[in-house]
Structures are given as structure tokens and as C-alpha cells.
Amino acid sequence: MKRFVRWLTKLLEYPLRWQQAAATRPVAPGWGSLMIIAPLAALGTLVMAIACTRARVEAPGATALYWLALLLIFVPAAVRFAAGPIARGEAFITLIALSIALYLVSFLRSPLLLRGFDEFLHWRTAYDILTTGRLFTDNAMLPVSPLFPGLESVTVALVSLTGMNLMDAGALVLVSARIILLLSLFLLYERASGSAQVAAVGTLVYLGSSTFLYFDAQFGYESLALPLTILALCMLARREDQTAPHLPAWNALIAVVIFAIVLTHHVSTYMLIAFLVVWSATDIATRLMGVRGGHSPLGAALWALLLSAVWLGTVASLTLDYLKPILNDALNSFYQMVTGVSGPRRLFEDAAGQSAIILDRIVGIASVLVLGIALLLGCWWWLARHRRNALIGALMLVAVVYPLLPVMRLSGGAWEMANRLSGFVFVGLGLAAAFGLIDLPLPRRWLPRRRVAAVVALCIIFMGGVVAGASPDARLPQPFRAAASERSIDNEGAITAEWVRTRLGRDNRMAADRTFTNLMGSYGGQRMIVNLTDKISISGIFLSYELSPSHYRIIREQRIRYLLIDRRITTVLPTLGFYFEEWEQLIVPYRPPVHISPLEKFDYMSGVSRIFDSGDIVIYDVGGLWNAP
Amino acid sequence: MRPRSFRGLTVAAAIALLTLAMAFSGLRNPAEQDGLPVWFLPFGVLMVLYLPGYTITRALLPELDDAMRLLLSLGVSISLTVLGGLVLHFTPWGITTSSWAVWQSTFTLLGCLCAWACRRQPITGRPAPPRMSLPLVISLLTSLALTVTAVWLARESAFRAGTAFTQFWAVPSLADGQPALQIGIYNQEKETVAYQVYMESRGRALEQWSGIVLDSGQTWETVLILDSLPQSPLRILLFRADDPDRIYRMVRVVPATFDALMELQRKP
Numbered sequence: 001m002k003r004f005v006r007w008l009t010k011l012l013e014y015p016l017r018w019q020q021a022a023a024t025r026p027v028a029p030g031w032g033s034l035m036i037i038a039p040l041a042a043l044g045t046l047v048m049a050i051a052c053t054r055a056r057v058e059a060p061g062a063t064a065l066y067w068l069a070l071l072l073i074f075v076p077a078a079v080r081f082a083a084g085p086i087a088r089g090e091a092f093i094t095l096i097a098l099s100i101a102l103y104l105v106s107f108l109r110s111p112l113l114l115r116g117f118d119e120f121l122h123w124r125t126a127y128d129i130l131t132t133g134r135l136f137t138d139n140a141m142l143p144v145s146p147l148f149p150g151l152e153s154v155t156v157a158l159v160s161l162t163g164m165n166l167m168d169a170g171a172l173v174l175v176s177a178r179i180i181l182l183l184s185l186f187l188l189y190e191r192a193s194g195s196a197q198v199a200a201v202g203t204l205v206y207l208g209s210s211t212f213l214y215f216d217a218q219f220g221y222e223s224l225a226l227p228l229t230i231l232a233l234c235m236l237a238r239r240e241d242q243t244a245p246h247l248p249a250w251n252a253l254i255a256v257v258i259f260a261i262v263l264t265h266h267v268s269t270y271m272l273i274a275f276l277v278v279w280s281a282t283d284i285a286t287r288l289m290g291v292r293g294g295h296s297p298l299g300a301a302l303w304a305l306l307l308s309a310v311w312l313g314t315v316a317s318l319t320l321d322y323l324k325p326i327l328n329d330a331l332n333s334f335y336q337m338v339t340g341v342s343g344p345r346r347l348f349e350d351a352a353g354q355s356a357i358i359l360d361r362i363v364g365i366a367s368v369l370v371l372g373i374a375l376l377l378g379c380w381w382w383l384a385r386h387r388r389n390a391l392i393g394a395l396m397l398v399a400v401v402y403p404l405l406p407v408m409r410l411s412g413g414a415w416e417m418a419n420r421l422s423g424f425v426f427v428g429l430g431l432a433a434a435f436g437l438i439d440l441p442l443p444r445r446w447l448p449r450r451r452v453a454a455v456v457a458l459c460i461i462f463m464g465g466v467v468a469g470a471s472p473d474a475r476l477p478q479p480f481r482a483a484a485s486e487r488s489i490d491n492e493g494a495i496t497a498e499w500v501r502t503r504l505g506r507d508n509r510m511a512a513d514r515t516f517t518n519l520m521g522s523y524g525g526q527r528m529i530v531n532l533t534d535k536i537s538i539s540g541i542f543l544s545y546e547l548s549p550s551h552y553r554i555i556r557e558q559r560i561r562y563l564l565i566d567r568r569i570t571t572v573l574p575t576l577g578f579y580f581e582e583w584e585q586l587i588v589p590y591r592p593p594v595h596i597s598p599l600e601k602f603d604y605m606s607g608v609s610r611i612f613d614s615g616d617i618v619i620y621d622v623g624g625l626w627n628a629p
Numbered sequence: 630m631r632p633r634s635f636r637g638l639t640v641a642a643a644i645a646l647l648t649l650a651m652a653f654s655g656l657r658n659p660a661e662q663d664g665l666p667v668w669f670l671p672f673g674v675l676m677v678l679y680l681p682g683y684t685i686t687r688a689l690l691p692e693l694d695d696a697m698r699l700l701l702s703l704g705v706s707i708s709l710t711v712l713g714g715l716v717l718h719f720t721p722w723g724i725t726t727s728s729w730a731v732w733q734s735t736f737t738l739l740g741c742l743c744a745w746a747c748r749r750q751p752i753t754g755r756p757a758p759p760r761m762s763l764p765l766v767i768s769l770l771t772s773l774a775l776t777v778t779a780v781w782l783a784r785e786s787a788f789r790a791g792t793a794f795t796q797f798w799a800v801p802s803l804a805d806g807q808p809a810l811q812i813g814i815y816n817q818e819k820e821t822v823a824y825q826v827y828m829e830s831r832g833r834a835l836e837q838w839s840g841i842v843l844d845s846g847q848t849w850e851t852v853l854i855l856d857s858l859p860q861s862p863l864r865i866l867l868f869r870a871d872d873p874d875r876i877y878r879m880v881r882v883v884p885a886t887f888d889a890l891m892e893l894q895r896k897p
Binding site: 034035036038039041042043045046048049050052053056057088089092097100101104107108110111112113129130132133134135136149150152153154156157158159160161162163164172173176177179180183184187224227228231234235238246249250252253256257259260263264477479480490491492495496499503504603606607608609610611612613614615616621623624625626627 | 648652657658663664665666667669670672673674676677678685686689690692695696697699700701703704705707708709710711712713714715718722723724725726729730733764765768769771772773774775776778779780782783784786787788790791792794795796797798799800801811813815817862867878879880881882883884885886888889890892893
């Protein structure tokens with residue numbers, strides 16, 4: 001046994017013999033290649049804007065311009081960071097430029113309107129805070145959103161003190177969050193590894209997370225909570241060797257940041273607690289190995305746990321009911337796939353059944369392979385050189401979860417969970433991959449080739465994240481299409497929502513199709529009838545040729561005041577298989593689209609007024625049916 | 630060694646005091662929910678996203694390096710603002726422009742005062758950041774110009790790609806118990822259009838409005854007070870002057886809707 005351990009240790013420490021060979025070049029003072037990188041990144045955003053312009057009118061070349069834009073933004077930074085030692089200031093400013101440029105990649109798709117359904121839900125929470133002056137308002141479509149009002153509070157503060165509109169203020173908050181995210185990651189990795197170059201490359205690896213480019217750039221609570229979580233970790237890392245005079249100040253500031261995370265997002269809080277527990281465990285383990293450690297993160301873990309428990313118990317008890325079904329579905333689905341009860345989902349196919357193109361498939365698979373190899377090499381270097389470092393140990397333990405994510409993506413129910421976990425797992429994977437790509441010592445003659453390989457690997461990882469994070473249709477704006485999820489949101493719908501809010505007043509009970517339920521429930525400020533909250537079905541009210549007694553009863557008992565109809569749904573099939581509610585696809589296999597006649601029945605009913613007509617969109621006042629026999 | 634400078638703290642304190650003055654001056658941007666005027670934007674952004682964290686960290690952690698100072702200024706400011714929302718929710722005043730101004734300014738001024746009070750602490754030597762050369766400044770300004778152009782281009786193309794349409798409405802209401810109709814047109818046709826509105830009931834003409842010329846983005850509205858509750862459905866038709874024989878938009882108000890309104894007034 002002893003001989004085996006000695007042999008293993010020799011194997012692990014083999015690369016150390018090349019450490020002398022890889023003598024570090026001195027870091028040149030100054031701003032380095034910033035003069036080239038910043039304009040190239042900005043040029044990339046301009047090319048992205050051109051790509052979006054062409055995509056809106058389905059002109060050729062939009063996709064090619066899209067990838068060119070991404071490479072213009074990413075590649076110069078990758079080349080610079082992989083080339084050699086880098087000054088901290090240069091890395092810092094480069095990462096700020098990257099944060100802004102990559103945020104704009106998401107923003108430029110829809111610079112005038114919100115885009116994702118989640119964004120509408122959080123917009124509504126922010127709007128309610130702004131107009132009522134209070135937190136914890138009612139949000140029928142996402143009841144848990146007002147219970148974590150961190151993002152919305154900051155946005156409302158900006159609106160109040162700047163006169164900006166909610167959407168622009170939200171964009172500014174998100175840009176700030178992105179900057180915090182990348183700078184915190186950089187400083188965290190730098191603290192752990194002692195190298196600005198490793199930190200910079202690790203941060204670039206993080207950009208390959210499937211949630212980075214789009215999901216965590218949207219107006220949603222994780223978009224602020226995740227950066228604050230990494231900030232807290234960075235502050236704890238920095239606090240490790242602080243002495244007594246400054247220690248209380250660090251503790252106070254860390255406590256404030258953790259409190260803000262608890263108020264902003266449930267899952268980020270639990271991930272923070274989990275990581276701090278792991279870090280505390282590695283801290284204890286390294287102390288037992290004889291390492292003289294810094295201040296333990298256990299206190300921070302307990303503080304986060306206490307705050308989270310109090311928040312759950314007093315304000316946000318709904319959270320468990322909200323998360324439990326999601327977790328159950330994912331675990332059940334994964335279990336069934338692993339045990340063979342159900343088959344794996346079809347890879348490279350999105351929820352609407354659209355298949356990925358061949359380039360996406362190649363990049364997706366290549367990215368997983370590259371990350372796997374980088375992770376292996378990173379683990380080797382960790383065990384050889386950094387195994388007595390508690391922080392690195394904790395980050396590596398997070399990184400080794402990564403191989404589970406592609407497996408989870410094989411399961412239909414766990415696919416979404418794998419996607420969401422990506423943003424957290426990559427916090428550890430970034431450092432691990434950076435170790436493998438550029439820190440693991442190699443023979444001197446391999447170093448030039450290693451730099452090139454590192455740049456290529458970083459590009460593959462980044463592109464893999466883009467491919468995994470959004471389908472081709474979602475990466476660029478598309479011309480309007482009814483009944484097509486986010487593609488069905490256009491200026492006519494948004495202006496109608498604004499009209500409803502200003503002319504009809506707030507919180508009227510209204511029913512509509514899936515797209516307008518989101519639009520009217522957020523921009524429109526209405527109380528939409530949704531199955532999740534109201535436990536009734538409204539599809540039949542719209543799709544039947546005549547209202548039945550049960551339909552009249554629903555309208556009366558639910559006090560539904562308005563019905564909104566988008567006549568354009570009669571021209572297309574729904575991409576998700578239903579127009580109003582998911583169960584329709586089980587009963588109504590739409591072959592031709594829904595006919596206009598059922599939707600026009602309200603024009604001939606004596607108790608119904610048609611109060612709004614914009615050609616495509618019609619609103620009916622059905623208050624007159626409340627007393628109908 | 631670089632001497633400590635209090636210029637930043639002085640500017641922060643001045644902006645905080647200005648914010649308080651603006652918040653209690655009553656000057657507002659009515660278009661955006663009672664926010665401060667748009668010209669105050671750069672100061673407001675600093676007050677929410679940077680200054681509270683900057684002054685607090687200057688006071689509590691005077692020896693921080695520039696990189697960490699920048700990061701903590703952003704992060705702590707945002708965190709304090711998140712907490713501010715919770716605290717202000719429980720105050721009698723609630724979450725308003727004035728209460729935000731008080732919250733953000735309090736922390737900013739507190740940080741300034743503490744940092745000034747601690748000014749006798751020894752100054753640590755820290756090298757100044759490298760100077761930015763003229764080519765670098767030009768490069769950064771070029772980057773800014775390209776980015777602004779990109780955003781402008783995307784917004785313009787998104788606006789142009791939007792659908793052209795006209796909204797037409799007739800919203801029934803009760804004004805002091807009198808039945809009324811709020812009739813309106815909003816032109817988003819991306820061109821100037823002349824409209825005509827015609828109201829009828831059972832084929833009998835009741836009211837007419839002609840020669841309504843609206844530029845794109847303009848709205849026309851009128852409130853029609855009805856003599857009595859209508860006994861039959863009212864049809865209000867919109868025509869375009871360039872196509873006078875085709876009903877362009879149609880709205881219809883039935884008596885039962887007014888009955889429902891009266892019921893709502895009695896028991897909301």
C-alpha cells in the first residue's frame with residue numbers, strides 16, 4: 001500500500017519537473033493589448049447589430065455575421081490571455097469590456113421590448129413595487145417572484161433616482177451584474193491560484209457555461225444573485241489572511257452581500273450555502289493535514305443558512321412548493337432514464353422539436369470533450385501542486401460534478417436542471433480547466449503549441465456554451481410569428497399591453513392565449529387567469545363555437561372582465577402544440593390552424609362588448625355575462 | 630508613494646446632498662412614475678450603483694487596491710440597495726423617490742464622514758496605475774462610439790421592423806352616474822393618416838367625427854357623454870379617408886356592459 005501511494009504521488013507530481021522550464025516571463029507594465037481588444041470587441045457588437053438587422057427581415061448572411069461577431073468579441077481576449085503573463089489592470093479592463101460586449105449580444109436581439117417570458121414576470125414585480133411603493137405584491141403568474149425582490153428593488157431605485165424607464169434601468173442593472181460576475185470570478189481565481197493569467201483564462205472558460213450568454217443575461221432574479229454569490233466567495237477568499245483591525249469590516253460587508261443574495265434568489269442562496277459547507281469541509285481537511293489556514297468560511301455558511309431559514313419561514317414559504325415539483329420531475333426523469341424505464345431524450349432537439357444543425361452538434365460534442373480533457377488535466381495539477389489549498393479543493397469538488405451535466409441532458413425532465421446547474425458548476429470548472437489548459441507545466445518545446453491549443457480550446461468551449469444555451473432561432477431576432485412563444489411578442493402586442501394598463505386600469509381579470517397571458521400579466525398590469533393559480537381552464541371559452549353553461553359559470557365565478565384575442569393565431573400552427581393551455585395538444589391535434597369562427601362568436605353575443613380593435617388584436621368586455629342566465 | 634486623496638469622497642458627498650435636495654424639491658419626471666428628472670441620470674446611476682459602496686469601503690477598508698475597490702463599490706452598493714428595498718417597505722413612507730434618496734444618501738454620507746474621520750491613519754504606498762496614452766484613449770473612445778452605434782442601429786431596425794397598425798377603442802364608463810364612452814384612435818401606421826369615425830345604433834346614425842388627421846405616433850381621443858343608458862348596441866366604425874367605403878376598425882358597446890359597470894360601482 002505504501003509503495004502504491006508513493007508511486008501515485010510520483011505520478012501526480014511528475015509535471016513539477018517542468019516547472020523550472022516554464023519560467024514566467026515578467027509582466028510588462030501598461031495596458032498591454034487593450035488598445036486592440038477593446039475596439040475589436042466593440043466592432044463585434046456592431047457586427048452583431050447588423051446580424052440582428054438582417055435576421056429581422058430574413059436576409060441571408062445573418063447567421064454567419066452572428067458567429068463572426070462572437071469571435072471578434074471573444075478571440076482577441078482569448079489570444080491575449082493565453083499568450084502569457086498579464087498585468088492585472090489590463091485583465092480587469094478587458095473583462096469589463098467583455099462583460100459589456102457579451103451582454104449586448106443578448107440585448108441587441110430585442111432592444112425595445114422584453115423578450116423572454118421570465119423577463120415579463122419579473123418586470124411585473126418591479127412595476128408593482130414602483131406603483132404601490134411596497135414589496136410582496138401579488139403576481140399570479142409567478143407567485144414566488146415578489147418574495148425575492150432584490151433585482152426589482154435595485155431596478156426601481158434606479159428608475160426613481162434617474163427618471164429612466166423600467167426596461168432601460170433593468171438593462172443597466174444587468175450590465176453592472178455582469179461586470180461584478182466577471183471581475184469577482186477573476187479575483188477569486190487569482191486569489192486561489194496566485195496567477196492573473198490563470199484567473200483570466202478561468203474566467204474565459206466560465207463564459208462557456210450554457211446559461212452565461214442568454215439565460216443569466218435576462219431580467220430575472222438569478223442574473224443578479226449569481227454575480228453577488230461569486231462576489232461573496234471572492235470577499236471570503238480575500239478575507240482569509242486579513243488581520244484583526246480589518247476583520248470586522250470584512251465580516252460586516254460579507255454579511256450584507258449574503259443578506260442581499262437571500263433576498264434576491266432562492267437557488268443561488270442554496271448553492272452558496274452548499275459551496276460554503278464544502279469549503280468549510282476542505283478547510284478542516286487541510287488543517288488536519290497540517291496547513292495553517294486562514295479564517296474559516298463556516299461562519300458565513302451559518303449566517304447564510306440562518307437568513308435563508310428565517311426568510312423561508314416568514315416570507316417565502318411558497319418557495320418549497322414551487323421548487324419541489326421541479327426537483328421531483330427532474331430526479332424522477334433522470335432515475336427512469338438511468339434504470340431504463342424510459343429512453344433518453346433526443347439530443348440536439350429543442351422543446352419545439354426543432355433539430356440542431358450539424359455545426360451545432362459538432363461544436364456541442366467537441367466542447368464537452370475539450371472540457372472533459374481540461375478537467376482531467378486540471379485535476380492532475382490540483383493533486384500535484386494545490387491539494388493542500390482549501391479554496392482550490394472546494395472549487396475542484398464543484399468542477400468534478402461537470403461530467404454529470406451532459407448525462408443529465410439525456411433525460412427529458414433533467415435537461416433543464418442540467419442547464420441551470422451549469423452556471424454554478426462552471427464556477428469550479430473555470431479554475432480547473434484553466435489549470436489544465438495553461439498552468440500544468442509542460443516541456444518547454446511544447447509551450448508555443450500549448451498556447452495555440454489553449455486559444456482553440458477556449459473558442460470551442462465558448463461556442464459550445466452558445467450552442468447549448470440557445471437554439472439557432474433564439475440567438476437572433478426572428479420576424480413575427482403568432483403562437484410561437486417569444487417570437488410572438490412584437491410592438492403591436494406591447495403597445496396593446498400599454499393601452500390596457502393605462503386605459504383599463506390595473507388588475508382586471510382577463511384571459512388570453514399563452515403569449516398575451518404573459519404580456520398582459522406583465523406590461524399590461526392585469527390579473528390574468530392562469531391554470532397554475534386559478535385551477536381552471538379557459539381554452540374552451542375561446543375555442544368552442546358556442547359558450548356552454550360551464551363556460552358562463554367560469555366567466556361569472558372567476559369574474560373574468562376581459563377577453564383578448566390575437567386573430568393572427570388562425571394563420572399558423574402553434575409551435576408548442578397549443579394556443580392557450582398545454583392540455584389542448586392531448587385533445588386537439590391541430591392540423592389546420594384554429595378556425596376564426598369560434599373566436600368571432602363574441603361579436604354576436606348580446607352580453608359582450610367589443611371595446612378595442614387594432615386589426616390583429618381585439619378585446620372584449622364580458623362583464624355583461626356575469627348576470628347572464 | 631501615492632498620497633491619499635479625498636477628492637472622491639468630497640464629490641460623493643456633494644452628489645449625495647444634491648440627490649437629497651432634488652428628491653425633496655418636488656421636481657419629477659411625470660412620464661416615469663415620479664422619478665427624478667432625466668438630466669439627473671448620471672448622478673442617480675452613481676447614487677444607486679457606485680457611491681454608497683465606494684464611501685463605505687473607503688471608510689472601512691482604506692487599504693484596498695483599486696481593483697477590489699471598484700468591485701466592492703459596485704457590489705456593496707447594489708447589496709445595500711437590495712436591503713434598502715426591504716427596510717423601506719416597512720417604513721410608513723414606503724418605497725418612493727424621496728425614501729430612496731434618503732437611504733442611498735445616508736450610507737454615502739456616513740461613509741464619507743467615517744473616511745474623513747479616519748484620515749489620520751498612516752497612508753500606505755501603492756503605485757499609481759499606468760498612464761493611459763493618447764492612442765489608448767482614442768481607441769477607447771472609438772470603442773464607445775462603435776458600441777453606441779451598435780445599440781442605435783439595433784433599436785432603429787427593431788422599430789422599423791415593427792408592424793404598422795391603428796388602434797381604435799370605445800371604452801364605456803360611468804361619469805358621475807352618467808354613461809359615457811371614451812373613444813380614441815392611435816396611429817402607428819408609420820405615415821400620416823386621415824380618419825373618420827361614425828357611430829350608429831340599429832342602422833341609425835348617432836354621431837360622426839370627420840377630418841381627424843394624425844401623424845404616426847399621434848393619438849386622438851374624445852369623451853362622449855350619453856343622454857341615457859343605451860337600449861340597443863352601439864356600433865362605432867372607423868374609416869380611412871383614403872378608403873372610405875371599407876370599415877377599417879369596428880368596436881361595439883352593448884347595454885349589458887353598462888349594467889355591469891353600475892353593478893361594479895355599487896359593489897366593487
